Amino acid sequence: MKSSSNAAGILPLTGMAAVLEKAAADGDLATIDSMHPVFIKEWRAYKERLREYLQPDGDGAEEKEPIRPDMLKALLSLLGSAMEEMDIDGVDDAMKKLSSYRLPKGAADEFDALKAATAQLDQMLTADIIERINEAIE
Numbered sequence: 001m002k003s004s005s006n007a008a009g010i011l012p013l014t015g016m017a018a019v020l021e022k023a024a025a026d027g028d029l030a031t032i033d034s035m036h037p038v039f040i041k042e043w044r045a046y047k048e049r050l051r052e053y054l055q056p057d058g059d060g061a062e063e064k065e066p067i068r069p070d071m072l073k074a075l076l077s078l079l080g081s082a083m084e085e086m087d088i089d090g091v092d093d094a095m096k097k098l099s100s101y102r103l104p105k106g107a108a109d110e111f112d113a114l115k116a117a118t119a120q121l122d123q124m125l126t127a128d129i130i131e132r133i134n135e136a137i138e
Helices: 002-007 011-026 029-054 069-084 088-099 105-119 123-137
Strands: none
Touching (some): 002 011, 011 029, 069 088, 069 123, 105 123
């Protein structure tokens, strides 16, 4: 949890996780008992904030404009670059733009996994999924 929150740039969670980790290593049950409920509450709050990136697209996919292949490749490239630089705003922007289009079958099949990987800020998995999408649409 410490690594995940740190990778996501959620410093309050990272700090609390570090304190809990040290308390566990030291056998400090008092600290664990007092901090654990607060930590879990905060962890779940961030889960709710990130939910939109983890949920599959709902109704309305048919109404979306189909994405042109060149636009899809450009947005995937932009997303990949943003992930490499850990540019969270850039990742969010690219994912919102991708979500606004109807994706071809090869990309649509991978899109839920792509949303999850970007929400977790998993650079390697995101790069793998982008590569699979590019291969599927060629």
